[in-house]
Amino acid sequence: MxxxxxxxxxxxxxxxxxxxxxxxxxxxxxxxxxxxxxxxxxxxxxxxxxxxxxxxxxxxxxxxxxxxxxxxxxxxxxxxxxxxxxxxxxxxxxxxxxxxxxxxxxxxxxxxxxxxxxxxxxxxxxxxxxxxxxxxxxxxxxxxxxxxxxxxxxxxxxxxxxxxxxxxxxxxxxxxxxxxxxxxxxxxxxxxxxxxxxxxxxxxxxxxxxxxxxxxxxxxxxxxxxxxxxxxxxxxxxxxxxxxxxxxxxxxxxxxxxxxxxxxxxxxxxxxxxxxxxxxxxxxxxxxxxxxxxxxxxxxxxxxxxxxxxxxxxxxxxxxxxxxxxxxxxxxxxxxxxxxxxxxxxxxxxxxxxxxxxxxxxxxxxxxxxxxxxxxxxxxxxxxxxxxxxTGSGWGALEVLCADLKLPGTPFDDSTLGEAQEPWLELLRAGALPEPRTVRPPGETLVAPHWRDMLETAPAGPHGEYHLGVAQWHAGDRAQAVRSWERALELAPSVWPLLRCLAVFDQEVGNRERAADRYAEAFDDLCRERRDAGEAWTAAMAALGREAIEALLAVGRTRDARSVWARLRPATRARGRFRFIEAGLLVAEGRREEARAVFEEGFEVADLREGAEAVGRLWERVSDEPLPDRYDFRMR
Structure with a gap:
C-alpha cells in the first residue's frame, strides 16, 4: 500500500x-x-x-x-x-x-x-x-x-x-x-x-x-x-x-x-x-x-x-x-x-x-x-x-496594514504583530513615534521611503529624530541625518546611540580623532545608563565597546581603549572575539609577547566573517612563524 x-x-x-x-x-x-x-x-x-x-x-x-x-x-x-x-x-x-x-x-x-x-x-x-x-x-x-x-x-x-x-x-x-x-x-x-x-x-x-x-x-x-x-x-x-x-x-x-x-x-x-x-x-x-x-x-x-x-x-x-x-x-x-x-x-x-x-x-x-x-x-x-x-515575524503584517495590501495565499495576520512593531504601528495610526517608557537600547529602524516620510512629518522628539536620522542615512542624505541626530542630542535622555551614529559619520568622512572622542563619550554614557546585566544591555555594551576600542586604537589612544576594555563585563571579555581584540590591544601597547601568548592560549572568533584575513594579519605582527592552521581562514 x-x-x-x-x-x-x-x-x-x-x-x-x-x-x-x-x-x-x-x-x-x-x-x-x-x-x-x-x-x-x-x-x-x-x-x-x-x-x-x-x-x-x-x-x-x-x-x-x-x-x-x-x-x-x-x-x-x-x-x-x-x-x-x-x-x-x-x-x-x-x-x-x-x-x-x-x-x-x-x-x-x-x-x-x-x-x-x-x-x-x-x-x-x-x-x-x-x-x-x-x-x-x-x-x-x-x-x-x-x-x-x-x-x-x-x-x-x-x-x-x-x-x-x-x-x-x-x-x-x-x-x-x-x-x-x-x-x-x-x-x-x-x-x-x-x-x-x-x-x-x-x-x-x-x-x-x-x-x-x-x-x-x-x-x-x-x-x-x-x-x-x-x-x-x-x-x-x-x-x-x-x-x-x-x-x-x-x-x-x-x-x-x-x-x-x-x-x-x-x-x-x-x-x-x-x-x-x-x-x-x-x-x-x-x-x-x-x-x-x-x-x-x-x-x-x-x-x-x-x-x-x-x-x-x-x-x-x-x-x-x-x-x-x-x-x-x-x-x-x-x-x-x-x-x-x-x-x-x-x-x-x-x-x-x-x-x-x-x-x-x-x-x-x-x-x-x-x-x-x-x-x-x-x-x-x-x-x-x-x-x-x-509563525514568522510581524514585519509583513505591519507593511500590509501600512499599504492595505492584498496578498492571497500569504496572509500576514495582525496577530503576528509584536513588541518590535508596536512603536511603528503607533506612528502609522497616530502620526507620532512614541518616546520609550523605560530606558533601554533603541529598537529597529524602518527605512523605506514611506516610513521615512512619516518620520519627517511626525512631531519632533529625540526618539523620532534618532530613527529619522537612520532612515535619512540609509537614503544617502548624510547631511540631514547628522542634523537629525544633533537635534536629538539636545533633548535625549539617552545620548550614546546618537553619539555612536555621529561617530560613524566622522569615520566615513575621515575625521578619526572626532570619531574617537564621540565613541569614548558614548561608551561613558552607556556605562552610566546601563540598568542591569540583562541580555539587551550586555549586547549593547559588547557592540559599542568593540567599535569604541577599534576607533581609539586607530588614532593611537591605547590608554582610552584599555579603559573601555576594563569596563566590559568579564563574560564579554572572555568571548573569542574579544580575546582577539585584546591581542590587538596588547600589540598596540607594545606588549608583543603577551599578545602572542593570547594566540598560544587559543581563541575562536565566532563571528569571523567569510573571507576575513584580520586574524592572519595580526599574527604577522606578533610572530615571524607561519600562520597556525587553526587561525588560517584564507579563501584566496
Missing amino acids: AIVTTIRREVLTLPAAELGPDNPLPPLRPLDELHRVDDRDDLPPDMARQIGYEPLRSLLPVHLRDGYERVRAPRGVDALVIENDRLRATVLPGLGGRIASLLHKPSERELLYRNPVFQPAAFALNGAWFSGGIEWNIGATGHTTLACAPLHAARVTAPDGGEMLRLWEWERLRDLPFQVDLWLPDGSDFLYVGVRIRNPHEKPVPTYWWSNIAVPERRRVLAPAQEAWYFGYERRLRTVPVPSYEEIRQLPHAADYFYDLPDARRRWIAALDEDGHGLVQTSTDVLRGRKLFVWGSGPGGRRWQEWLTEPGTEDYCEIQAGLARTQLEHARLDPESEVSWLEAYGPLNSPAQAGKAEERLEAVLPRADVDAAYAAWKPHADTAPGEILA
Whole structure:
C-alpha cells in the first residue's frame, strides 16, 4: 500500500549553539560583501547591467546577528516533516525554512549533506548562517538575512488534493513577500517546490534568488554546459571551460563556477558519487542559473569546513540554482508583478557524463512533467493556508496594514504583530513615534521611503529624530541625518546611540580623532545608563565597546581603549572575539609577547566573517612563524 503524503511536527535534538541576541546598533557602514566585480567591461551587456543594478549598499533595516558563540549543547530544534512512501523531507521553519534532510526511503540514501550540528557562522549578509541542506536565498547577493530567522508555515491543499507545506515571509532588504510551497505527490521520487516572489509596490524592485543545495564534497557535479563563469574571490569574472572532477579536486582555494547554460537547454544540475548515485535538481526555465561552489583543498578551505561543523564530519560543496546567470546580478521585478517557478529534487542514478545524466533525468522526470506540475501548482499559489504550523515575524503584517495590501495565499495576520512593531504601528495610526517608557537600547529602524516620510512629518522628539536620522542615512542624505541626530542630542535622555551614529559619520568622512572622542563619550554614557546585566544591555555594551576600542586604537589612544576594555563585563571579555581584540590591544601597547601568548592560549572568533584575513594579519605582527592552521581562514 502506498503511504499517503503527510506533514507532521517533529523535534530534532542535536548539538547546537545558541543564537544569542542581535546587535542593537544600526548597521550604518557600507556593506563589505566579497562577491563584487571591479571590472565589467568584458562582460555581456545584460550581465554587466544586472551586476550594476542596485546592488545592496546597506543592511538596514535588518540588524546584525552576532551574539552567538561556539559552545554547543544538545538542544531541540522544531521541524516539519513532509513524507510519502518514497521521500522524507525535514524542514526547519524557525531557521529560514531550511530543508535539513531529504531521505530517499527505498535506497535509504540521504540525498543532501546533512550537518550533524547547528553552528552559526558569519556567512549571511547579516551574520548568523549555518551549513547543510537546502537554503532559500532571497534579497541580495549573499546568504539571506533570514538564514536563522523564523518563517510562517501552514498546511495547504496540494495540486493533487493531498497536503502541501507552505512557507512564507516578508523579505525586509527589498520589501518583497515570497512563498515556498513543498509537496510530494503520492509515489513520487521527487519533491516539488513552487516558489513565488511578489512586488506589490508601484516601482520596480531588484530581485535575487538562489536555491543553495549542500551535497557531500566527493561528488561529480554535472550540468548541461561547456563553459562557466569563474569567480575566485578576487572580484573578477571570467569564462573558463567547465572543469573536470579532477581539476576541481586540485583547486587550492574557494571558487564559484556559474555554468553558462544555453537558452534552449533544460535547467538542471546533479551531484553523483563514484557509483553514479546522488541528487538531481531541475526546474522550469525561469530559474536560469546553475552554480558549483567548492572550498578548495588549501588549509583555509579545510579550516572553514571544520569551523562550520565538527571534526570527523564529511566535507561538502554547494550546487545552486538562481534567477540570473551569476549570483552577482539582480533582476528587475516590475511594479505590481510577480515571478514564479517550480523546482524538483530527487535521486538520480546515472553514468557521470552530462549527456547520459540528462537522458536518465528525462526518463525518470520528463521536462514536460515539470512544466505540467508548475501549471498545476500555479492556481494553488493563492489558496488560503489551513492549519498554521509555525509563525514568522510581524514585519509583513505591519507593511500590509501600512499599504492595505492584498496578498492571497500569504496572509500576514495582525496577530503576528509584536513588541518590535508596536512603536511603528503607533506612528502609522497616530502620526507620532512614541518616546520609550523605560530606558533601554533603541529598537529597529524602518527605512523605506514611506516610513521615512512619516518620520519627517511626525512631531519632533529625540526618539523620532534618532530613527529619522537612520532612515535619512540609509537614503544617502548624510547631511540631514547628522542634523537629525544633533537635534536629538539636545533633548535625549539617552545620548550614546546618537553619539555612536555621529561617530560613524566622522569615520566615513575621515575625521578619526572626532570619531574617537564621540565613541569614548558614548561608551561613558552607556556605562552610566546601563540598568542591569540583562541580555539587551550586555549586547549593547559588547557592540559599542568593540567599535569604541577599534576607533581609539586607530588614532593611537591605547590608554582610552584599555579603559573601555576594563569596563566590559568579564563574560564579554572572555568571548573569542574579544580575546582577539585584546591581542590587538596588547600589540598596540607594545606588549608583543603577551599578545602572542593570547594566540598560544587559543581563541575562536565566532563571528569571523567569510573571507576575513584580520586574524592572519595580526599574527604577522606578533610572530615571524607561519600562520597556525587553526587561525588560517584564507579563501584566496
